[in-house]
Amino acid sequence: MKNSLGKVILAGAGPGDPDLISVKALKCLQTADVILTDRLVSPILIEENAKKDAIVIYVGKQCSKGIHTPQEDINELMVKFALQNKLVLRLKGGDSCLFSNILDELEALVANNIRYEIIPGISAAFGAAAYTGIPLTARGFSRGVRFLTLYDLKNVTKNQWIDWSETEDTLVFYMSGQKLSTLTNYLLDNHINHNKGLAVVQQATTPNQKTQIFSFAALSKKNLPDFEYVPTLIIIGNVVNLHEQYNWFKESNTKDSYFDNHKTLYQDAV
Secondary structure, three states: OOOOOOEEEEEEOEOOOHHHOOHHHHHHHHHOOEEEEOOOOOHHHHHHHOOOOOEEEEOOEEHHHOEEOOHHHHHHHHHHHHOOOOEEEEEEOEOOOOOOOHHHHHHHHHHOOOEEEEEOOOOHHHHHHHHHOOOOOEOOOEOOEEEEEOOOHHHOOHHHHHHHHHOOOEEEEEOOHHHHHHHHHHHHHOOOOOOOEEEEEEOOOOOOOEEEEEEHHHHOOOOOOOOOOOOEEEEEEHHHHHHHHHOOOOOOOOOOOHHHHOOOOOEEOO
């Protein structure tokens, strides 16, 4: 198979604030013929920077609302447009390589002999940490950080729960907001240090950011409140206790969804 003259850019757009995209990814956004965008990419970023004749296709996933673009469809769209000699930007929320299904997309591009490039982005963990004043590592608080998900909860072993409960590393859980009560109960059952804190950061770095802080001492005596079904990141560890002193970002405390309320009328994936 001959090389296509088209090309696919796999790029991270950052965690929500449209100003947090890299200069390199922004240049690709401004020149791309086709943009395949995730749900957690700021619509404002695309509205203000995509060229007027660009084809913008929404390929987001929001399982709580039954919105789901199969990965196979995304792969087919990338290949289809690249074979038409177009510059395709696969724009992902956060970073391009962290919890992003990038391996499936790379396999499809390589199988079809399509040129590609990967551009990193600011992950939700770094955005949430910066905008809440919670350093993920800090002398005397944490020397390491782990990026985790409870997407496949049934495969978390007893030893894993013990390790997570005992480690001094900061734990950051992606895509786990709907399993938050289960997470805290398991950690408490495995004797997590009650001096550690838990931060629930919703819609990080956007005008709708909302942060709630809990201590495990308090959680051992009462249940967590209900949370809205919006993008949620969970930070656990001693570093959470720094939030009160170093928090700088003024939050609106709204329950509205930044991403849904500002969504452009993109084309849907077909």
